[in-house]
Amino acid sequence: xxxxxxxxxSDTQIDLPINAFIxxxxxxxxxxxxxxxxxxxxxxxxxxxxxxxxxxxxxYGTLPKPVEFLIMIMKLKLLAKKCGFNKIKLKKPNIIxxxxxxxxxxxxxxxxxxxxxxNKFNFQEGKQFSLIxxxxxxxxxxxxxxxxxxxxxxxxxxxxxxxxxxxx
Numbered sequence: 001x002x003x004x005x006x007x008x009x010s011d012t013q014i015d016l017p018i019n020a021f022i023x024x025x026x027x028x029x030x031x032x033x034x035x036x037x038x039x040x041x042x043x044x045x046x047x048x049x050x051x052x053x054x055x056x057x058x059x060y061g062t063l064p065k066p067v068e069f070l071i072m073i074m075k076l077k078l079l080a081k082k083c084g085f086n087k088i089k090l091k092k093p094n095i096i097x098x099x100x101x102x103x104x105x106x107x108x109x110x111x112x113x114x115x116x117x118x119n120k121f122n123f124q125e126g127k128q129f130s131l132i133x134x135x136x137x138x139x140x141x142x143x144x145x146x147x148x149x150x151x152x153x154x155x156x157x158x159x160x161x162x163x164x165x166x167x168x
Contacts, residue, residue: 006084006160007100012077015089018142020069026060040074049074072146079153082160083109086129088149093139095149097132106132108163109156117152 027033036056043049053071057063063071080088080097087098099106103125110118122133137145 006082006105009081009084009086012080012085013087013089014073014077014080015087016073016095016142016145017090018069018073018146019066020073021066022070023064023066026064026067040070043074043078045078046075049078069146072150076146076149076153079150079157083153083156085132085153090138090145093136095134095137095145097134098129099132100128101130101132103130106130109159112155112159113152 022033022036024033027036039052040049043052049071053063056067076088083099084101085097085099087096089096089098101109103123106123110121110123113121120135120137122135124131124133134148137148140148
């Protein structure tokens with residue numbers, strides 16, 4: 001993108017106040033529970049996560065809310081990784097994203113958003129990591145925080161795909 005690449009990220013850390021876990025009352029066997037976590041971390045796309053969720057429903061019954069949140073967090077991790085985001089954390093009243101993106105590259109991605117959404121984002125370039133501050137998002141309900149982050153990451157990924165096509 002404008003001579004910049006989206007930095008490779010091996011894993012995105014999500015540090016948000018959300019109960020995303022597999023309850024001991026849902027998967028009773030400890031080894032099965034550990035295997036379920038392992039399966040979740042091995043998913044590489046949304047299709048894998050959907051297939052995993054379907055498998056869990058078939059084996060253990062309806063997904064409890066914490067497991068639904070776990071699947072959402074895993075989706076967010078996958079998308080954020082593709083956007084080059086290293087960490088997403090809450091720092092009330094904001095959400096902070098650590099990245100190695102350059103300002104010019106982020107500006108292109110940010111332009112995919114509406115003007116009112118763009119105004120929520122602030123980019124501060126640093127030596128090791130740059131910080132993207134999403135103003136005010138950290139005081140909204142956690143479900144809204146996750147939904148907004150998923151939505152924005154999806155938009156950014158579409159823009160990244162457009163630039164990849166242009167380079168071919």
